[in-house]
Amino acid sequence: MVAGVIPAAFLAVFFFWPAGALVLKGFVVDGVPTLEGFQRVFSAPRTWRILGFTLGMAGLATVVCVLLGIPGAHLLYRRRFPGRAVVRALVVVPFVLPTVVVGVAFGSLFDTGGPFGPLGLDDHWIAILLAMVFFNYSVIVRTVGTMWRRLDPRLAEAAHTLGASPLRGFLTVVLPALGPAIAAGASLTFLFCASSFGIVMVLGGVRYSTIETEIWFQTTQLLDLPAAAALSITQLLVVTLLLVATNALQRRTTHARRLHTDDTGVSAATWRRDWATVVVTATVVLVLLLTPLVNLAVRSLRRDGGWSLHNYAALLTAENPALSVPVSRAVWNSLWIALVAATVALALGVLVSLVASRRPASQRGRRALWAVEGLFLLPLGVSAVTVGFGYLITLNRPPLDLRSSLALIPIAQALVALPLVVRSLLPSLHAIDSRQLEAARTLGANHWRVLATIELPQLAKGLGLAAGFAFATSLGEFGATSFLSRPDDPTLPVVIFRLFGRPGADNYGMALAAATLLAVLTAVVMAAAEGRRPKGVATW
Amino acid sequence: MVAGLEARDVVVRYKDVTAVDGVSLHLQPGHVLALLGPSGSGKSTLLRAIAGLAKLDAGSIHWNGEDLSAVKVHKRNFGFVFQDGQLFPNLNVGRNVAYGLGKWQGSRQDRVAEMLELVGLAGYEKRKTTELSGGEAQRIALARSLAPSPRALLLDEPLSALDTGLRRHLAGEVSRILREVGTTAIYVTHDQEESSMVGDTVGVIVDGRLLQRAEPDELWRQPASVAVARFLGNKAFLTADDARALGWSGSLPAGHVLGVGPRSLELHPDGVPVQVLDEGFDLGHVEIGVELPNGQRAVVRSEERAGAETVRVRLVGGAVTPADAPT
Numbered sequence: 001m002v003a004g005v006i007p008a009a010f011l012a013v014f015f016f017w018p019a020g021a022l023v024l025k026g027f028v029v030d031g032v033p034t035l036e037g038f039q040r041v042f043s044a045p046r047t048w049r050i051l052g053f054t055l056g057m058a059g060l061a062t063v064v065c066v067l068l069g070i071p072g073a074h075l076l077y078r079r080r081f082p083g084r085a086v087v088r089a090l091v092v093v094p095f096v097l098p099t100v101v102v103g104v105a106f107g108s109l110f111d112t113g114g115p116f117g118p119l120g121l122d123d124h125w126i127a128i129l130l131a132m133v134f135f136n137y138s139v140i141v142r143t144v145g146t147m148w149r150r151l152d153p154r155l156a157e158a159a160h161t162l163g164a165s166p167l168r169g170f171l172t173v174v175l176p177a178l179g180p181a182i183a184a185g186a187s188l189t190f191l192f193c194a195s196s197f198g199i200v201m202v203l204g205g206v207r208y209s210t211i212e213t214e215i216w217f218q219t220t221q222l223l224d225l226p227a228a229a230a231l232s233i234t235q236l237l238v239v240t241l242l243l244v245a246t247n248a249l250q251r252r253t254t255h256a257r258r259l260h261t262d263d264t265g266v267s268a269a270t271w272r273r274d275w276a277t278v279v280v281t282a283t284v285v286l287v288l289l290l291t292p293l294v295n296l297a298v299r300s301l302r303r304d305g306g307w308s309l310h311n312y313a314a315l316l317t318a319e320n321p322a323l324s325v326p327v328s329r330a331v332w333n334s335l336w337i338a339l340v341a342a343t344v345a346l347a348l349g350v351l352v353s354l355v356a357s358r359r360p361a362s363q364r365g366r367r368a369l370w371a372v373e374g375l376f377l378l379p380l381g382v383s384a385v386t387v388g389f390g391y392l393i394t395l396n397r398p399p400l401d402l403r404s405s406l407a408l409i410p411i412a413q414a415l416v417a418l419p420l421v422v423r424s425l426l427p428s429l430h431a432i433d434s435r436q437l438e439a440a441r442t443l444g445a446n447h448w449r450v451l452a453t454i455e456l457p458q459l460a461k462g463l464g465l466a467a468g469f470a471f472a473t474s475l476g477e478f479g480a481t482s483f484l485s486r487p488d489d490p491t492l493p494v495v496i497f498r499l500f501g502r503p504g505a506d507n508y509g510m511a512l513a514a515a516t517l518l519a520v521l522t523a524v525v526m527a528a529a530e531g532r533r534p535k536g537v538a539t540w
Numbered sequence: 541m542v543a544g545l546e547a548r549d550v551v552v553r554y555k556d557v558t559a560v561d562g563v564s565l566h567l568q569p570g571h572v573l574a575l576l577g578p579s580g581s582g583k584s585t586l587l588r589a590i591a592g593l594a595k596l597d598a599g600s601i602h603w604n605g606e607d608l609s610a611v612k613v614h615k616r617n618f619g620f621v622f623q624d625g626q627l628f629p630n631l632n633v634g635r636n637v638a639y640g641l642g643k644w645q646g647s648r649q650d651r652v653a654e655m656l657e658l659v660g661l662a663g664y665e666k667r668k669t670t671e672l673s674g675g676e677a678q679r680i681a682l683a684r685s686l687a688p689s690p691r692a693l694l695l696d697e698p699l700s701a702l703d704t705g706l707r708r709h710l711a712g713e714v715s716r717i718l719r720e721v722g723t724t725a726i727y728v729t730h731d732q733e734e735s736s737m738v739g740d741t742v743g744v745i746v747d748g749r750l751l752q753r754a755e756p757d758e759l760w761r762q763p764a765s766v767a768v769a770r771f772l773g774n775k776a777f778l779t780a781d782d783a784r785a786l787g788w789s790g791s792l793p794a795g796h797v798l799g800v801g802p803r804s805l806e807l808h809p810d811g812v813p814v815q816v817l818d819e820g821f822d823l824g825h826v827e828i829g830v831e832l833p834n835g836q837r838a839v840v841r842s843e844e845r846a847g848a849e850t851v852r853v854r855l856v857g858g859a860v861t862p863a864d865a866p867t
Contacts, residue, residue: 435626438593441613442620443640444688453639457630 069140098476103202468529574739
């Protein structure tokens with residue numbers, strides 16, 4: 001009971017209140033109900049262009065991800081070869097990087113000084129597209145691959161014995177069987193692409209905006225809050241619909257998975273058989289995934305045509321005119337904020353998971369529980385930008401004036417990280433055979449003892465992963481933070497964004513150095529967390 | 541007061557399906573009841589209802605006359621052994637066995653050792669549960685359930701996940717252990733041999749109803765109904781005249797038929813010639829399917845193949861079954 005009340009109260013104050021206020025802001029101006037904000041926003045051709053760009057880019061990036069990801073999934077999950085574990089780990093790296101870092105990495109790839117500068121794609125939508133694909137490639141590889149690995153190979157063999165060519169067998173039998181996984185991965189990719197705020201903020205310049213960057217622009221630059229609210233509500237609707245679809249598809253994937261055997265379809269890779277997937281995947285890994293990261297690291301170490309640590313040294317010491325504080329201060333801010341946010345998210349996540357893992361006997365109880373779980377996962381669908389914007393208009397005045405205290409940032413980040421935490425903890429709890437709990441009860445253990453001896457030890461398995469996720473998410477969080485951080489006390493992602501946008505070799509070099517630093521920090525945290533990933537937990 | 545374990549008109553429903561349909565039974569302290577039934581017959585559900593793990597839709601469970609409806613699972617002091625052990629993977633063997641022992645019970649180590657000794661796995665305390673074979677895991681599960689000295693032990697197909705040879709051996713072991721401890725027990729199984737090895741009495745459950753409960757030899761000789769007889773492996777049913785024509789020397793009370801099981805017929809040179817329908821192998825012998833004179837199919841056990849289109853058989857036994865008893 002208590003386990004449910006605390007997170008519910010937190011969510012009520014820090015999610016539903018701001019979200020409610022935001023919706024009200026869209027429909028009520030000066031106490032009068034009106035659709036004026038919507039009318040103004042949706043009569044502007046700019047809005048429709050932005051909406052089209054957001055959905056079009058997300059759609060295009062998703063298609064590219066699926067086309068590149070399916071060969072990758074086959075090679076990395078259906079075949080065995082030396083070094084496979086390394087490649088699998090490599091593929092996931094981009095996904096855990098902060099979006100600002102991804103933006104900076106691709107920006108420095110295509111601008112005039114970059115290796116692909118001559119292509120003339122600086123500030124071009126193709127750069128944004130590639131960054132989105134870079135970021136989400138692993139989503140498809142993982143969701144499709146983990147299902148493909150378990151797909152019974154006899155299914156395709158049966159098709160072949162019936163005279164189907166390998167291609168026909170793939171198209172008529174394998175692909176349909178993978179359908180739910182592909183659909184689930186694709187809808188997640190679409191969701192992430194449609195809300196890749198940091199990437200578009202860094203790479204979009206003045207030419208390209210998505211709904212999220214437009215919300216930010218309307219709020220912070222034009223101070224048109226009703227318009228921003230109208231856009232936020234639109235975003236909320238689109239994303240919620242997508243999330244519902246994703247959840248439904250994922251449930252189908254888990255159902256379908258029961259049909260399959262374990263690992264029997266995995267065989268050694270041979271060049272003759274697998275050259276096509278090898279070529280595609282090697283190109284993706286080397287050109288799309290590795291080049292931007294290596295380029296970022298290399299260019300952060302270059303200065304005036306030579307190798308130098310100057311950019312890093314500048315982070316620590318220089319009083320940069322573009323910033324009111326040294327970057328070291330921002331690093332410090334990022335670290336303690338992430339620590340607080342991770343602690344809050346973890347504490348709430350444990351409570352939520354315990355509530356959500358109850359197994360009520362009655363139909364009504366199950367339905368209620370399903371609703372509760374959905375409620376706590378809702379913030380995942382509501383973009384961080386909406387959270388930041390909501391806080392900005394609610395929690396900066398009595399009865400709760402938290403804006404000046406910096407406390408809002410960790411709270412917002414905890415909220416953003418909460419669904420990830422719950423998703424990494426819940427599978428461990430669900431993995432407990434219900435008869436284990438029954439066995440404990442028949443042996444005379446009461447609820448608390450069952451909790452302490454069976455559920456908490458199991459929960460602890462997912463704790464490392466959850467903590468890592470929460471900490472890394474907070475470290476790189478940009479969407480909400482960009483609304484809430486004060487100019488004189490920013491976090492690292494905010495500083496990177498500001499430095500990258502300013503002219504001057506000094507600022508540019510420091511942005512690259514800071515981005516590299518943040519990338520390394522995040523990667524180290526995530527690698528440590530991944531090492532603690534319990535079997536069978538996939539988190540997104 | 542009624543001593544021991546009692547179930548009164550127990551009904552358990554899942555949505556539209558009535559899994560347990562008005563079962564009443566009573567076990568004197570120390571009695572071992574084997575519940576035999578096909579899968580889906582409701583026998584496991586009945587067991588879970590007695591343990592308090594499944595909710596009763598009607599009826600009640602009593603111990604020494606006390607109604608247990610309001611008593612929670614962990615206060616009932618009924619041990620439960622699951623089909624697949626359900627040992628706690630985060631605890632070693634010793635701590636699994638000690639789980640049900642209260643903290644205040646001083647001699648925990650001694651009790652654990654005693655229990656492990658009882659199930660023939662002395663010295664296993666420090667082992668991990670993952671290092672155990674299936675048979676060992678079930679023995680540990682049994683030891684864990686017995687350690688707190690439950691007033692009754694409920695075993696839900698504890699051996700059905702094991703292979704045949706081991707199952708037979710362990711059924712004997714379980715039977716010995718239950719007698720040694722002297723506990724009241726219900727042992728659910730779908731294996732006829734197991735049920736007669738373990739149970740003082742055997743109850744047959746079909747479609748959620750307890751059709752008959754009797755001592756093993758009586759159950760097989762005199763099933764209470766055609767349904768029970770069929771479940772126990774009697775494929776053909778003969779009238780007294782038909783039976784006598786096949787050389788049977790026994791007598792059949794009026795209104796009864798004789799159930800013909802695999803051991804009822806034997807090959808005999810002076811027997812009645814019958815048509816061979818099919819042949820199959822089973823554990824070291826041949827089962828010859830034959831067509832009896834009245835057209836029903838029955839099975840004869842033989843050391844070797846029939847080798848002809850007809851064989852001569854003689855009826856030497858059978859299950860005396862009421863012809864049209866309500867099922």
